[in-house]
Amino acid sequence: MMGNESSQLRGLEIEENAVELTDFWSQYQATIKDSCRYFSLKGDGSVSVFKGQAALGPLWAVSTPLEKFSNNLLKYRHPCIVHYISAWQQRSIFHLATEFVQPLSQVLTAQTPLQKCIGLNNILRALVFLHEQAGMSHNNVSMSAIYVTGDGQWKLGGLQYLCPFTDLTSAYLKHARIHRYDKAIDPNEDSFETNTTIDQYGFAILVEDVYKNNKEDEVPHLREFKKYCQELLQHRDPTHRPSLSIVLQHNFFNHEFITIYKFLNFLPLKNEEEKCQFFSNILENLKCYDEETVAKQLSGLLLSRLTMLDQTARKDVIPYILKPKNERSQNCDQPGLFNLGVFKEHVKPRLIQLFGVRDSQIRLLLLSHFSKFVHVFSHEELSQHILPELLLGIKDIDDNLVSATLICLSELVPILGASTVIGGQRSKFFTDGRPKSKATGDKLYEKDIFSTKKPLRDLPCSETAFNNGNEMQESGYIETSLTLIERPSPVGGESIDDEITIMESAMNKGNSEEDWSDWDNTNHKLTLAESEDINVKVNLVDNQLHHNEVIPITLSNVSSLRTTHLQKAALEAKKNIVDISELDIKNQKVDSRKKSNEDFDFFADMKPVIEKPNIVNVSQNNLIQDFSSKLNFVPDNHEDENEGWGDSWED
Template sequence: MWFFARDPVRDFPFELSPEPPEGSPPGPWALHRGRKKATGSPVSIFVYEVKAGADEQTQVAKAAFKRLKTLRHPNILAYIDGLETDKCLHVVTEAVTPLGSYLKARAEAGGATELELSWGLHQIAKALSFLVNDCSLIHNNVGTAAVFVDRAGEWKLGGLDYMYSAQGNGNGGGPPRKGVPELEQYDPPELADGSGRAGREKWSADMWRLGCLIWEVFNGPLPRASALRNPGKIPKSLVPHYCELVGANPKVRPNPARFLQNCRAPGGFMSNRFVETNLFLEEIQIKEPAEKQKFFQELSKSLDSFPEDFCRHKVLPQLLTAFEFGNAGAVVLTPLFKVGKFLSAEEYQQKIIPVVVKMFSSTDRAMRIRLLQQMEQFIQYLDEPTVNTQIFPHVVHGFLDTNPAIREQTVKSMLLLAPKLNETNLNVELMKHFARLQAKDDQGPIRCNTTVCLGKIGSYLSASTRHRVLSSAFSRATKDPFAPSRVAGVLGFAATHNLYSVNDCAQKILPVLCGLTVDPEKSVRDQAFKAIRSFLSKLESVSEDPTQLAEVEKDVHAASTPGVGGTAASWAGWAVTGVSSLTSKLIRAHPSAAPTDPAAPQRPSPEGLPAAATTPTPMTSSHWETQEGDKDTAEDSSAADRWGDEDWGSLEQEAESVLAQQDDWGSGGQASRGQVAGSPSSWEAQGSWEQAWQENSPQEPAPEGTRLASEYNWGGQEPTDKGDPFAALSVRPGAQPRRDSWGDANWEGLDSDTDSRQAKAELARKKREERRREMEAKRAEKKAARGPMKLGTRKLD
């Protein structure tokens, strides 16, 4: 009978990389890169080839194999698997790099920092303390060749070939013979002269070798033992402790535990934030929740100074674990996104995005608001299906939140989410919430920022939605009692000027802007005049050259712009935030000033604004305020006033002057503070937002197929403005403005222009009355001409 033996090397679940050995350390082993066949995860494989006549070396290799398999410690090379045959020995460990190769690579990249080196030496000293104090083992081979570094930058002690027991009894009672000259130069002097003093302290020899390792880490390979007398580049805070290690008297060399204690003293080499962070992470599972919270809150401040590999491979897994199983909550978000900057796009998708998606479903308000505030850090990694199905449905709940800060941040986040939203979410769901916020929200800053956001995402809306929504929404904003909201309405018209037809500019927009020229606030009047001049210039250019009409209106019926969102440049800045502070510091966008024709007449701009500030155009890529094309520049070259990012920023100063009159602005004491005139008394779950936007705009026949809902109740409710200093500005159709805060002289010019529909209705009523009187007069004349009725006749009317 034939028996076929299977090759154990072929059946081994790990395979060696075809690359040559990676920096094989002195000794019998060769270090190879490898991977696990089943998963492809990287490993390191130490290979020893059995040779004839090398029985002593083979026994040393087998002893090292057994030692590594039985020793388990975080600072000792981690054993994974092994293979022992008559021809070879394979030892599989975690993926590591020899310390010499690691330091060389770091030197080429600028050199390893003292933080990295302090923690690395701390780990080796801790491993020696474990061996000598807990296991009574002498390593007998400490040096650069016996230290390896994993992908997180952690130093691991290996090279267990010549280890022996410190007890001095039984098998292996004495140190084995090395027979390798490169390793013998690390032996202490008492072994070389045979004085026998090595046995007086069991750790003496290893601590001498630790001193040699310290010298090599800072100065390079040790040429000879006499070089130890010159500390070289060893830091001053470490020199006294180093000198104790390489002292000639072995009895004064400190125990490894004592050495760590000395170096960890205040001002010591290992007394720094990096070492403290690592020590906390090693014991994080047994820490109290309050300690974890404090640790994660302070971690973000230190991450910038920590090594990148450490952040990616050690801090990040701990953060994910703390969120998944430790209930760490919102405190992990800031360090999590900071570490995420070091990841590739693929790694970010695998590690960060699943956590972010899960966080959005949390009901923790602190978690939600921090996610919204930091959305620009991860929005670029979110694909459209994820945003529409898993992110947006949770985000929209923020529009209905009772906390104004969450509503405010939800509005701001739409600037980043809008480019990734589908047709339904963007043109229906989002517009429904924007209509409700702009008309009903009791916080003026939120209404203002809703208008600002709509102006910035206008180009993403479909052509039909833009036609129905934008002009009505900005017209409504111009009637808001909160002055910055009225400014935002004017700037919204300017920002989306190329989305309106010539007829809309003349019949819808200019009448609204003209009414603002007598606004009580000068900032509103200034922006209104600038907008009027710009729109008039556009109309004049078309009037003089009608052939430009098609070119001017090419964007009016164009499809929504598929720009790329999520970049920091998209945040051109927000007008006001009356929730967290009186006004927010704006995050400026890149200026987009366009050159103007030097021959064009220049008018002085109000409030010291530059006369040639560029008109912002809708966001067409990652930035909503890109430069106008050559077409628009040529058309408006004669216009003296344009709009730039500084105009959106002017809302901040306006808000400061207005909000300064309200001492308790952030308290939200009155439920109806800053109520918009004509705000709805109810909001139904079904219906069409288009009709809501058009409440204050001239009514036009709805296009065929448009869904209108009469159940929306947008008006008829008197604003509850008790105690509100801004309620005097609240003007709605059919209501007389209050004059408790402003004199009659201030309102004389406003009463007639409050609502264009009132004037039209009054004119129509007069015409009907005149027509009725005319008809009655004609009937009377005919009756008189017929004379008195004859007897017996019947009156027929």
């Protein structure tokens, strides 16, 4: 037993419908919630779960087939063998959890000839590892023992018949024959006491089944390799069959595409000179192949950690991998490697995984190209996967990382909104101070106003212009678009400009406190000609009233007449004011000549009259002077000149 009920993965949710049913187990797809330990292509924690029960047979006396499969997966680890995650026993059912895989038989029709070639290369590498490193024979090489991961990589499974070469006897093969693939069984298997080339024969049958519906010229050296398999790998004498490591040296596994794939797989074993030369020419070589095949087979290797940390790859390869083909930069002549559809299907899942890598160099590389691929993500992917990682980056102590992260966050604001990106409550601290046009209702920019070569009267203005006097006489109506405040200053102290500004502010206050009028806009100011025009209108009104002309009486006319009189009064007051100090009540002068007879002083009788004797010392020489006016009084030279000036001249 590999485990018990307590070893079950936390957050594991298994689908109800099985993906595959075999003699020994049933396969289900599952997901692990709230876990970042197991990554799938989609980054959603997808895994595969195998459920098996006990089986009858001499080979399963100690453990069930699924338990043996699980033990061998745990013991023999290789990149081309299905990755083991966990195993546990629940009641009488044994469970095995592995990376997300699908049976090859279900996806074979969707595989291209080049993908099949790479897949066979992976299976052959796994078999070489088992033969030469582990000293084990697989004994079940067939399509039923091969699985395909989410990114299209072929993985070897079906290890329930695995055994050492020392235990590989005809009796053992006879016991396992009932459940093995009939076509992959060597007809002369029972005639040899020991047969260590069972896997060579099965691999030859696998090549025939995989390329059954493909033409021989679709892959370089395919025809030669098929002939090689029939003549050598299926040779009647097992001793004449070559080892699998020699099969790897065939030209079928060494053409250009396979060479690129192998180089990326064994990148840690290459020196700097080899890597520099390889990454300098890889893009030109990959353009000769189908984009779908390149993306599905090589995107994971091109965006691997070792590739992204290589200086030549960061300069010559990564910028074109991270940019969809239809998004071309103005400063770059070479477009991206993949079109938008292929990029979304194969490259985007890799990017979501890479944003979870806690490596500053990889994160900085992604941030430097963030604007090129941010549009390929959905709102859900950005808010749930990318944004949390970016918010984590701004808390790092690396200033360069924080600076690059903030720039990328600004890219997300137009997409997700500022509330989602920065969070918290926001307030409006800034307003739009551009002038508005009431005629069109549209906001005009300053450059649009001053770029036109029109007279000032034809330019849009924040106030409605006056009509000239001729138009008013022809219409027969008295109309004005200028409306003053209802009650002007008692002495007409405020100017027309101030009154118009107050009126406009009162009108706009009801609409919005944030819509400011432009304080630099001088289009609404009255010029001298406009003031004279107002006087003409006022005189016209007075003449019409004096000659008893008939004016249609409406509510607008009454308002217009009242407004016109107010304008006339304000203008008269403005003309009479020479200095602003005259507005002070202390400095106001009263002209008794302008007093009307109708002004009656009700307190005249109540004013007290106090008479004081006037004592004036006058010299004899001045007796002949006229005393009719106090203005002719001349004080004596020996007297105090201030004496007698305290009396009021009004007495």
